[in-house]
Amino acid sequence: xxxxxxxxxxxRSAARRATPVRLPLERTLPGPITDWVxxxxxxRGHKEYYLRYTKLSAGxxxxxxxxxxxxxxxxxxxxxxxxxxxxxxxLMLAYMGNWTFEVQPQGKGIVVKLATSPADLxxxxxxxxxxxxxxxxxxxxxxxxxxxxxxVRFTREKLLRDPGPTWPPVQYNTWYDLYDKLTEQxxxxxxxxxRDVGCELFTIDAGxxxxxxxxxxxxxxxxxxxxxDRLPNGMAPIAAAVHALGMKFxxxxxxxxxxxxxxxxxxxxxxxxxxxxxxRLSKRSMLDFGNPQVLEHAKKVLDDAIKNYSLDYVKMDxxxxxxxxxxxxxxxxxxxxxxxxxxxxLWSYLRTEHPKLIVEDCSSGARRHELTSAALTDxxxxxxxxxxxxxxxxxxxxxxxxxxxxxxxxxxxxxxxEQ
Numbered sequence: 448x449x450x451x452x453x454x455x456x457x458x459r460s461a462a463r464r465a466t467p468v469r470l471p472l473e474r475t476l477p478g479p480i481t482d483w484v485x486x487x488x489x490x491r492g493h494k495e496y497y498l499r500y501t502k503l504s505a506g507x508x509x510x511x512x513x514x515x516x517x518x519x520x521x522x523x524x525x526x527x528x529x530x531x532x533x534x535x536x537x538l539m540l541a542y543m544g545n546w547t548f549e550v551q552p553q554g555k556g557i558v559v560k561l562a563t564s565p566a567d568l569x570x571x572x573x574x575x576x577x578x579x580x581x582x583x584x585x586x587x588x589x590x591x592x593x594x595x596x597x598x599v600r601f602t603r604e605k606l607l608r609d610p611g612p613t614w615p616p617v618q619y620n621t622w623y624d625l626y627d628k629l630t631e632q633x634x635x636x637x638x639x640x641x642r643d644v645g646c647e648l649f650t651i652d653a654g655x656x657x658x659x660x661x662x663x664x665x666x667x668x669x670x671x672x673x674x675x676d677r678l679p680n681g682m683a684p685i686a687a688a689v690h691a692l693g694m695k696f697x698x699x700x701x702x703x704x705x706x707x708x709x710x711x712x713x714x715x716x717x718x719x720x721x722x723x724x725x726x727r728l729s730k731r732s733m734l735d736f737g738n739p740q741v742l743e744h745a746k747k748v749l750d751d752a753i754k755n756y757s758l759d760y761v762k763m764d765x766x767x768x769x770x771x772x773x774x775x776x777x778x779x780x781x782x783x784x785x786x787x788x789x790x791x792x793l794w795s796y797l798r799t800e801h802p803k804l805i806v807e808d809c810s811s812g813a814r815r816h817e818l819t820s821a822a823l824t825d826x827x828x829x830x831x832x833x834x835x836x837x838x839x840x841x842x843x844x845x846x847x848x849x850x851x852x853x854x855x856x857x858x859x860x861x862x863x864x865e866q
Contacts, residue, residue: 458593484502492811566774598848658675669709704729704767707732
């Protein structure tokens with residue numbers, strides 16, 4: 448339940464748009480800590496964007512993200528409101544990696560701190576005044592809405608590109624129908640049905656690559672060659688069929704990972720992200736986008752696929768936690784910092800070289816969605832939960848902080864009531 452629901456629903460934002468700031472951030476707010484309520488945003492699987500409300504105790508709170516994905520477990524966006532005065536502060540992170548957040552008592556007030564982890568990470572990019580790493584800040588009075596609306600306005604007006612009057616397209620994705628067991632006949636049939644019910648975009652999810660009819664998508668990452676056992680004629684005739692039906696065509700990638708048995712892994716064992724001791728940072732063998740050779744390889748893979756299959760859409764997934772306790776590392780030694788700097792470069796490259804391409808940000812749902820990914824991609828997949836009841840809560844929370852036009856989701860199992 449919302450502890451400040453009794454507050455008047457009227458109020459105001461201190462500014463129409465949130466203010467971009469550099470990190471680390473520290474703000475002092477008046478009033479004893481027990482007068483303050485904290486809105487947190489859930490980042491756990493199947494509960495993404497559930498809003499949680501906590502009346503702060505005398506001890507305050509602290510959270511350290513160490514999983515390597517900014518929005519996993521707890522999303523890096525918060526709203527604080529004072530029950531007595533109605534004054535509030537909203538914060539939102541612009542960085543895909545680790546961070547720390549805390550609220551502690553200080554004299555007759557509280558101190559709010561937000562920092563990257565490590566805390567000395569310098570901005571490697573600026574997007575219309577917003578530094579990355581950085582944050583957005585919004586001061587307000589009254590209802591929570593007056594804290595989050597300036598965030599949404601900044602994102603819509605300063606970070607998003609103009610997608611045109613037909614945005615967003617109605618999308619069909621193969622996953623919840625076919626999973627990774629694909630055939631050309633089934634795909635073409637599904638495309639016809641999707642067109643007939645009004646879909647404008649047809650996306651083939653995981654399973655189009657690898658070798659053998661029994662290939663497992665998660666063990667086949669890296670080489671991005673069409674599975675000719677499942678699709679003997681390749682991808683081109685399917686793409687042509689989709690385009691002939693008047694729809695856009697998309698493919699799924701997890702471009703940041705490569706299976707240990709893949710050709711790229713065998714040829715380049717030094718291309719993987721490692722911790723400070725030289726051990727691979729992820730069990731799923733995550734490539735190091737801080738390595739210029741690796742980044743050029745990823746660009747070429749995507750360039751070739753976009754050209755060969757006339758891709759209109761790329762679903763860019765990321766399903767691993769590069770967990771590391773890096774609070775005490777320097778920026779120069781932090782492997783996540785260099786990787787996410789490379790990831791931002793890849794997205795910027797796609798914008799420049801393929802300006803009509805639509806890029807979806809996905810990470811086991813939305814476990815790496817924050818302001819950087821919001822700025823450099825066009826939409827994001829908000830949860831792998833597709834049941835009807837949780838969808839309502841998830842979509843409400845997602846659109847509380849982000850423009851609705853960037854929140855991609857659907858219901859495929861309306862009778863399934865996940866709790």
